Amino acid sequence: MSVNFPAKCPGRYCGRTLIPIDNDSVTYSECGSCPRGDHRNGTSWLCERCDDTPELYDWLYLGFMAMLPLILHWFFIEWYSRRKSALLLHASALLECVVAAIVALLLSDPLGSFHVRSCRVKLLSDWYTMLYNPSPDYITTLHCTYEAVYPLYTIVFIYYAFCLLMMMLLRPCLVKRLSCSLRKAERLNSVYAALYFLPILSVLHAVAGGLLYYSFPYILLVFSVVTCAVYFALVKIVNLRTLLSNKRNVIVLLSHWVVHTYGILSITRLEHPAGDLPMLTLVPGPALFYLLTARFTDPDRIHEEQTGS
Numbered sequence: 397m398s399v400n401f402p403a404k405c406p407g408r409y410c411g412r413t414l415i416p417i418d419n420d421s422v423t424y425s426e427c428g429s430c431p432r433g434d435h436r437n438g439t440s441w442l443c444e445r446c447d448d449t450p451e452l453y454d455w456l457y458l459g460f461m462a463m464l465p466l467i468l469h470w471f472f473i474e475w476y477s478r479r480k481s482a483l484l485l486h487a488s489a490l491l492e493c494v495v496a497a498i499v500a501l502l503l504s505d506p507l508g509s510f511h512v513r514s515c516r517v518k519l520l521s522d523w524y525t526m527l528y529n530p531s532p533d534y535i536t537t538l539h540c541t542y543e544a545v546y547p548l549y550t551i552v553f554i555y556y557a558f559c560l561l562m563m564m565l566l567r568p569c570l571v572k573r574l575s576c577s578l579r580k581a582e583r584l585n586s587v588y589a590a591l592y593f594l595p596i597l598s599v600l601h602a603v604a605g606g607l608l609y610y611s612f613p614y615i616l617l618v619f620s621v622v623t624c625a626v627y628f629a630l631v632k633i634v635n636l637r638t639l640l641s642n643k644r645n646v647i648v649l650l651s652h653w654v655v656h657t658y659g660i661l662s663i664t665r666l667e668h669p670a671g672d673l674p675m676l677t678l679v680p681g682p683a684l685f686y687l688l689t690a691r692f693t694d695p696d697r698i699h700e701e702q703t704g705s
Contacts, residue, residue: 458552465590504554
């Protein structure tokens with residue numbers, strides 16, 4: 397088999413594919429984008445099949461993107477439906493997201509398997525190959541845009557699409573069955589909210605997917621601390637007794653601790669378990685700090701001290 401050694405392709409992501417001529421020889425295509433599921437070899441400038449498996453950090457990122465619709469579903473359900481029947485709506489949202497995640501994994505390559513074939517993420521620019529189309533002669537642009545982070549980019553869109561589809565199939569039926577126990581304003585408002593936030597999440601992923609990939613652990617940590625403090629302030633939780641007086645407060649606190657734990661695991665990646673796992677003892681820290689210092693910053697108490705003096 398005779399092969400002519402290819403010339404170097406311009407740009408960071410342009411590559412060549414092998415084209416068979418006959419049984420004994422092959423040639424190379426012009427420089428361009430690699431097929432889906434391939435990436436450019438940095439030394440031979442050939443498009444090669446991606447045979448890596450996602451790392452733990454990749455799975456944590458996909459888990460973060462999968463959690464966003466579920467958290468927003470639960471938030472708007474709780475916002476619009478403050479009754480016991482809302483528990484069924486929460487369960488429905490969880491089922492929708494779980495089914496959507498399973499379908500998205502089964503549709504990834506290899507088809508019908510939970511095993512995912514992927515390209516290894518090396519640089520932030522891998523998420524934005526469309527920004528690196530070269531112009532060798534400053535006149536003609538070579539279009540070398542492809543999914544260099546396969547399938548981390550497209551699988552999220554597939555997941556969001558099936559989240560929307562499953563919601564439209566399951567939620568209206570459940571709401572119709574609960575129509576007697578829900579007010580008219582509570583029935584479909586959470587569904588209408590999802591029709592807004594799912595496209596917004598899709599646009600956010602399309603524009604800032606690479607930035608989220610590298611920053612989501614810190615976003616989770618800040619989010620869990622801030623929202624926990626806001627909730628404590630709104631519900632006026634100032635000590636352990638008021639916290640434990642309501643099961644709802646305990647559930648909200650445990651949910652924030654789960655998010656905080658997820659953020660710590662995403663930062664450490666458990667590369668050194670002996671040193672990383674003890675960091676999980678810091679998870680209750682922000683809540684305990686708030687409870688210990690709330691009485692010193694209570695606006696009512698400060699106002700009483702000022703007026704009393």
